[in-house]
Amino acid sequence: MANPQRVIIDVDPGVDDALALLMATASRELEILGVTVVSGNVPLDTGTRNALDVLFLAGAGDVRVFRGADRPLVREPVHTREVHGERGLGSAELLRSDAPAEENAVGFLVDRIAPDVSVIAVGPLTNLAQAERECPGLLARAREIVVMGGAIRAPGNSSPGAEYNFFADPHAAREVVAANANLTLVPLDVTHQVGVPAGAIASLEESERVRFFEQASRVVVSHGKATGGFEGIHLHDPVAVGWALAPELFSTEEFWIDVETTGELTSGQVVVDERRVDEAKQRGVLVRCLTGARVSDFLTLFSNLALGTSWPQGEARSSR
Ligand code: RIB
Ligand code: CA
Numbered sequence: 409m410a411n412p413q414r415v416i417i418d419v420d421p422g423v424d425d426a427l428a429l430l431m432a433t434a435s436r437e438l439e440i441l442g443v444t445v446v447s448g449n450v451p452l453d454t455g456t457r458n459a460l461d462v463l464f465l466a467g468a469g470d471v472r473v474f475r476g477a478d479r480p481l482v483r484e485p486v487h488t489r490e491v492h493g494e495r496g497l498g499s500a501e502l503l504r505s506d507a508p509a510e511e512n513a514v515g516f517l518v519d520r521i522a523p524d525v526s527v528i529a530v531g532p533l534t535n536l537a538q539a540e541r542e543c544p545g546l547l548a549r550a551r552e553i554v555v556m557g558g559a560i561r562a563p564g565n566s567s568p569g570a571e572y573n574f575f576a577d578p579h580a581a582r583e584v585v586a587a588n589a590n591l592t593l594v595p596l597d598v599t600h601q602v603g604v605p606a607g608a609i610a611s612l613e614e615s616e617r618v619r620f621f622e623q624a625s626r627v628v629v630s631h632g633k634a635t636g637g638f639e640g641i642h643l644h645d646p647v648a649v650g651w652a653l654a655p656e657l658f659s660t661e662e663f664w665i666d667v668e669t670t671g672e673l674t675s676g677q678v679v680v681d682e683r684r685v686d687e688a689k690q691r692g693v694l695v696r697c698l699t700g701a702r703v704s705d706f707l708t709l710f711s712n713l714a715l716g717t718s719w720p721q722g723e724a725r726s727s728r
Contacts, residue, residue, distance in 0.1 A: 412439040420448025420531030421458040428645035431714035433468035444513035448531040450496035452478040464505035476513030477534035480577035493627040500623040526552040530645035537580035547589035556648040558678040559596040570676030578676040582667035598698040605640040659700035666692035
């Protein structure tokens with residue numbers, strides 16, 4: 409087997425962040441150098457607690473966890489307790505890890521990002537933006553910066569056009585996009601193709617991990633039902649891990665993009681410049697964006713790694 413890919417995972421756990429951690433820690437193809445936590449779905453303290461406890465559940469209690477930014481660069485914090493639950497993991501109750509969290513996630517990113525290290529960022533991009541400000545050119549040194557965030561042609565989930573991670577810290581998103589890194593964007597355009605209906609969760613073979621998946625997803629499912637949305641969970645953050653593990657499962661396109669940071673209705677929105685003008689006039693940065701997924705094959709990979717069970721054959725694969 410080739411040498412494992414060295415990664416840092418930046419999270420705001422968050423139910424799908426937790427599922428992404430279960431998936432990443434189960435793969436022998438990833439060497440997780442550390443997990444950095446950012447305020448997002450839940451405040452930093454809660455997210456840090458969740459990261460420690462999910463890693464303990466995963467049998468990866470030795471993975472270092474670092475506390476990062478407790479608020480966005482500019483705007484006021486906006487959490488998503490209505491989706492992820494009061495404590496960020498739905499209705500799940502986890503055993504408490506006694507592992508300590510370390511301080512200074514930004515310092516860890518500055519120290520460890522290198523040409524043989526990738527970052528998988530699945531929360532607001534505050535930690536990455538602060539690291540780039542502290543060390544200009546840092547993100548461009550990484551092997552790859554994989555970001556779950558944004559919406560290219562898909563509607564937003566936090567405003568008409570803005571996806572939550574970019575909505576929660578638009579200034580950070582703009583600075584990371586502009587950092588000239590080897591950036592891969594995992595936007596709602598692809599993650600909304602990977603929705604797991606509540607019925608599919610209920611059909612999974614019982615285990616500790618499947619029990620966690622079901623309990624953690626309850627609030628997301630009931631929020632979808634209450635708002636006339638999808639009665640299930642979209643595996644936003646696990647798709648970003650899926651790209652790192654099996655890029656052949658996804659299709660990509662390149663788009664010139666920038667991130668709006670102003671406007672009550674537009675802040676956090678990805679602005680795509682599809683004009684065909686000479687490069688000097690093109691606005692934004694040319695970025696690789698995931699646009700499609702082999703959903704069945706991805707769900708098989710996710711289920712085998714994150715849940716330790718095979719995805720039920722013929723089970724509803726996904727729906728928006
Ligand atoms: O828009 C989806 C993203 O926002 C996911 O990372 C989810 O965890 C929330 O942070
Ligand atoms: Ca997240």
